[in-house]
Amino acid sequence: MKKRLFTPGPTPVPENVMLRMAEPIIHHRNPEFVEILARVHKNLKYLFQTEQPVVVMSASGTGGMEATVSSLFSPGDKLISVNGGKFGERWTQLANTYTQNCVEIKVEWGTAVQPDQLLDTLKANPDTKGVLLTHSETSTGTATDIKTIANLIRENSDALICVDGITAVGAHEVRFDEWGLDACITGSQKGLMMPPGLALIALSERAIKAIEASTTPNFYFSLKKALKSHAKDDTPFTPAVSLVIGLDESLEMIKNEGIEQVWQRHERLASACRQGCDALGMKLFSNSPSYAVTPVWLPEGVDWSSFNKVLKFENGITVAAGQEEYKGKIFRISHLGFYDELDMLLVIGALEFTLKKIGFDFEPGVGVAAVQKAFLQS
Ligand SMILES: *Cc1c(COP(=O)(O)O)cnc(C)c1O
Numbered sequence: 196m197k198k199r200l201f202t203p204g205p206t207p208v209p210e211n212v213m214l215r216m217a218e219p220i221i222h223h224r225n226p227e228f229v230e231i232l233a234r235v236h237k238n239l240k241y242l243f244q245t246e247q248p249v250v251v252m253s254a255s256g257t258g259g260m261e262a263t264v265s266s267l268f269s270p271g272d273k274l275i276s277v278n279g280g281k282f283g284e285r286w287t288q289l290a291n292t293y294t295q296n297c298v299e300i301k302v303e304w305g306t307a308v309q310p311d312q313l314l315d316t317l318k319a320n321p322d323t324k325g326v327l328l329t330h331s332e333t334s335t336g337t338a339t340d341i342k343t344i345a346n347l348i349r350e351n352s353d354a355l356i357c358v359d360g361i362t363a364v365g366a367h368e369v370r371f372d373e374w375g376l377d378a379c380i381t382g383s384q385k386g387l388m389m390p391p392g393l394a395l396i397a398l399s400e401r402a403i404k405a406i407e408a409s410t411t412p413n414f415y416f417s418l419k420k421a422l423k424s425h426a427k428d429d430t431p432f433t434p435a436v437s438l439v440i441g442l443d444e445s446l447e448m449i450k451n452e453g454i455e456q457v458w459q460r461h462e463r464l465a466s467a468c469r470q471g472c473d474a475l476g477m478k479l480f481s482n483s484p485s486y487a488v489t490p491v492w493l494p495e496g497v498d499w500s501s502f503n504k505v506l507k508f509e510n511g512i513t514v515a516a517g518q519e520e521y522k523g524k525i526f527r528i529s530h531l532g533f534y535d536e537l538d539m540l541l542v543i544g545a546l547e548f549t550l551k552k553i554g555f556d557f558e559p560g561v562g563v564a565a566v567q568k569a570f571l572q573s
Pocket of ligand 1: 203204257258329362
């Protein structure tokens, strides 16, 4: 049985990327590696649409979030954290760990923070030093309008805008410079079509100044050290050499497709996936859907473990379960990274097999037909 991954991290890795990573290891001080890292640094700027440095860190995405909070801010700095899911909650936890002065905006799961809500909080807290946002909240499959919100923050405050772009970069439009972001993070195992292990962090001029001034103790996760090495196309510690080489390949693929085309593909796949689910009578969870992952309510009366057993062991499909209070109630289909139109036909086809097997009645092919129509019309 072929196994197919439809989870929002790790995501499938293309064969050419795997082959590059299988090459004999090289030393990271070799000119050969320095040349690769320099190219990766350059192509990361294209990915984030920035002229600013994007540092490469050997860590999962959370390491990038921790480096950001511990490097940009000082103990006592007031941070506003928007928490609309597991990853927004993580921002709050990091703020509570490092600055211990966090104002949290709780947002209902499956909805995005409203610009007015953020503005009110910002006005009530004029001493705010940073705002922590999640562009695509993976636990709820919900996208936030970062462009509008960043603009609003810039007009009303000097707070640094820190964006968890971990399932947004390479899926949603992200324009780091144009939107005035200060820190934006992604991880290798998401839109970058790579195994886990690298965190990538774009940093503005303002962020770099804040890093110089920060008094928070840190060491391995110091962005000050990372920036100093970045300027010489180097890293402060041994980088994950094979992953950097793989990233060189996957960034090349993104460059060849074109970043706008990559964003449009994700929008197209997400829309078709939603239409396929809808045609099967499954209710969608988010009212502001992410282009990376589609969360769907399990149909009434369906037990998650028997549903997932058929999907996984008879169809070879791994999707992501619901988290926290939505465990057993929703599941999440990913279309982040290395996916195309036929993958969406396949995953909706597998859902049809699964629902039929557990006793649902519908006209076979209605979900797949909806996906086909979505693509033929777009
Ligand atoms: C995956 C993910 C993270 C980071 O998770 P790691 O397991 O540390 O890579 C953070 N935020 C979002 C939105 C994510 O999807």
